[in-house]
Amino acid sequence: MNPYQWIWQYAKRSRIQIILAIILIVINAAGIVIVPLFGGFIVDQVINQGHLERLVPLLAAMVGVTLLRTIMRYCYIILWERVGQNSLFAIRHDLFSKLQSLDYTFFNSVTSGDIMARLTGDTDAIRHFLCWVTYNSSECVLWFLTAVVVMGMINWQLMLALVILTPAIWYLTQRMSTEAHTVFFNIRQSFARLNAMVEENISGNRVIRAFAREDFEIKKFQKLNYDYRDKNMASAAVSRRYLPALDLLASLLSVIVLLFGSFLVITKHMTLGELVSFNGFLWLLNQPMRMSGWLINDIQRFSAATIKIRAMLDAEPAIVPATSTTSAPLHGAVKFEHVDFAFPDAPEVKVLDDINFSVQPGQTLGILGETGSGKSTLMNMIARFYDPTHGRVLIDGRDVRDWPAEQLRNQITIVTQDLFLFSDSIADNISYGNQDASAPFMREMATVADADNFIRTMPDGYDTVVGERGVGLSGGQKQRISLTRALVKDPQVLILDDTTSALDMETEATIQKRLKKITADKTVFIIASRISSLRRADQIIVLRHGQIVEHGTHESLLAENGYYAETYRRQLGLLKEAKGGEH
Numbered sequence: 001m002n003p004y005q006w007i008w009q010y011a012k013r014s015r016i017q018i019i020l021a022i023i024l025i026v027i028n029a030a031g032i033v034i035v036p037l038f039g040g041f042i043v044d045q046v047i048n049q050g051h052l053e054r055l056v057p058l059l060a061a062m063v064g065v066t067l068l069r070t071i072m073r074y075c076y077i078i079l080w081e082r083v084g085q086n087s088l089f090a091i092r093h094d095l096f097s098k099l100q101s102l103d104y105t106f107f108n109s110v111t112s113g114d115i116m117a118r119l120t121g122d123t124d125a126i127r128h129f130l131c132w133v134t135y136n137s138s139e140c141v142l143w144f145l146t147a148v149v150v151m152g153m154i155n156w157q158l159m160l161a162l163v164i165l166t167p168a169i170w171y172l173t174q175r176m177s178t179e180a181h182t183v184f185f186n187i188r189q190s191f192a193r194l195n196a197m198v199e200e201n202i203s204g205n206r207v208i209r210a211f212a213r214e215d216f217e218i219k220k221f222q223k224l225n226y227d228y229r230d231k232n233m234a235s236a237a238v239s240r241r242y243l244p245a246l247d248l249l250a251s252l253l254s255v256i257v258l259l260f261g262s263f264l265v266i267t268k269h270m271t272l273g274e275l276v277s278f279n280g281f282l283w284l285l286n287q288p289m290r291m292s293g294w295l296i297n298d299i300q301r302f303s304a305a306t307i308k309i310r311a312m313l314d315a316e317p318a319i320v321p322a323t324s325t326t327s328a329p330l331h332g333a334v335k336f337e338h339v340d341f342a343f344p345d346a347p348e349v350k351v352l353d354d355i356n357f358s359v360q361p362g363q364t365l366g367i368l369g370e371t372g373s374g375k376s377t378l379m380n381m382i383a384r385f386y387d388p389t390h391g392r393v394l395i396d397g398r399d400v401r402d403w404p405a406e407q408l409r410n411q412i413t414i415v416t417q418d419l420f421l422f423s424d425s426i427a428d429n430i431s432y433g434n435q436d437a438s439a440p441f442m443r444e445m446a447t448v449a450d451a452d453n454f455i456r457t458m459p460d461g462y463d464t465v466v467g468e469r470g471v472g473l474s475g476g477q478k479q480r481i482s483l484t485r486a487l488v489k490d491p492q493v494l495i496l497d498d499t500t501s502a503l504d505m506e507t508e509a510t511i512q513k514r515l516k517k518i519t520a521d522k523t524v525f526i527i528a529s530r531i532s533s534l535r536r537a538d539q540i541i542v543l544r545h546g547q548i549v550e551h552g553t554h555e556s557l558l559a560e561n562g563y564y565a566e567t568y569r570r571q572l573g574l575l576k577e578a579k580g581g582e583h
């Protein structure tokens with residue numbers, strides 16, 4: 001499918017407007033012959049033959065037609081704007097919906113800046129194409145054809161003399177089009193890099209300030225800014241190379257008309273009036289030639305934009321949703337059978353290696369492991385954010401690949417390390433996964449997560465706006481709101497990925513006690529680096545380099561005297577030391 005066929009899929013929804021606009025463009029283009037033609041009549045009939053009475057009707061017709069054409073042009077510009085805006089609305093909708101359907105694998109490979117570039121700059125190039133290039137190029141083609149026909153009818157010899165320039169024009173526009181395509185693709189890529197950098201800079205502004213790296217960031221931006229400028233200059237260079245040549249050819253037309261036309265008038269093969277008319281039509285040939293360069297630029301910009309937008313619309317989630325449907329409730333028995341996993345960008349590195357364990361509803365599984373040992377990846381496989389490269393993950397004895405994704409995600413909730421809150425009220429944030437949650441239930445869950453107390457002291461309590469535009473929150477407060485959000489969803493499987501790491505041990509112990517009560521029939525996974533968070537779990541696994549190296553209960557692992565026991569002793573020692581220091 002070429003870019004035009006692709007955009008037609010969207011534009012055809014406004015086919016009535018398009019048909020109307022095309023009719024108006026054609027009539028308008030046909031009307032363009034009136035003024036130069038009547039100009040010729042005035043010279044021949046009024047000036048040469050002295051029919052003065054014809055002057056006013058001819059002039060009135062010229063003014064009337066010009067006025068009518070102006071109104072028509074206004075109408076079809078509005079119609080194309082409508083077509084453009086309606087198509088853009090649909091494209092934006094499809095892009096955003098696609099964004100919601102794509103999974104971790106896509107977001108791991110594309111920067112948010114690039115995605116933003118597609119939703120802003122690229123869609124704007126498409127809008128410009130639909131709202132401007134379409135009718136301007138139609139006008140140019142129609143003017144050109146009208147001019148060729150009418151001028152050929154006035155004097156075919158003179159018309160033929162102009163046609164000899166056509167191959168040169170064709171050659172130049174083709175070359176310019178090819179060069180402009182590469183140039184606009186490069187501009188688009190550079191814009192995406194610039195966007196990505198700014199986006200990252202804004203997200204990471206605190207780190208930048210903390211490390212006093214403002215100058216470094218400015219230099220980094222400067223480099224990309226130069227690159228973007230240079231890429232745009234390269235596009236200007238293409239225009240510089242071809243536009244003067246196209247202009248020169250357009251001017252040459254006038255020279256040919258003047259020289260050869262005068263010769264034809266002198267040799268009586270043409271009247272002076274015909275030459276005036278012919279000359280009046282000349283701009284209909286000139287104008288499309290002059291405009292062709294600009295139109296080529298815009299068409300190539302459009303073409304580059306469609307490549308990126310279509311790549312995103314065509315992107316397929318790595319996780320293929322299950323075709324089967326089941327209304328069976330999910331109880332939460334989780335089993336890993338010989339699970340291996342490697343990320344698609346590094347298929348040779350096993351992030352998880354032969355993982356086997358099984359947890360029953362009502363049980364808690366604790367996970368300990370060095371950083372990068374694969375804990376979060378392991379948990380992401382339960383809600384099927386990634387599929388195993390080998391082995392199976394079973395929920396209630398059924399492969400996760402056979403569970404409808406929506407049912408899985410509704411019943412399995414991960415409180416991730418990335419504590420993201422929307423710029424919204426606390427109440428809206430915590431009811432995000434369960435819009436029907438009552439206020440008392442939200443408060444109850446906030447109490448379990450030890451969040452109720454501090455939320456109440458906030459300026460507007462549960463209605464306080466937090467997130468980017470709202471009140472700032474501490475890491476621990478964010479953790480507790482995130483935990484509340486997960487609890488309010490009331491999932492059957494709850495995964496806490498380092499959720500209470502920012503809290504002091506006493507608060508953490510309180511939360512765990514309350515959590516135990518409300519998760520009596522649920523499956524809970526706790527990733528933590530503090531043994532105090534894990535010791536009450538029914539089973540504990542220790543991960544190292546993607547493998548389970550220890551598996552048991554707190555007591556059995558202490559008896560094993562491995563990594564778990566060593567970590568426990570170290571943490572206990574530190575605790576004693578700290579307590580000793582207090583005395």
Ligand SMILES: Nc1ncnc2c1ncn2[C@@H]1O[C@H](COP(=O)(O)OP(=O)(O)OP(=O)(O)O)[C@@H](O)[C@H]1O
Pocket residue numbers: 108343345346351369370371372373374375376377378
């Ligand atoms: N998108 C990715 N592409 C390639 N490798 C990745 C990706 N995400 C994580 N990894 C690698 O996979 C390994 C496991 O990462 P994971 O986040 O599961 O570790 P973790 O045990 O949860 O670490 P932490 O305790 O620091 O959160 C790491 O070596 C990491 O570098």
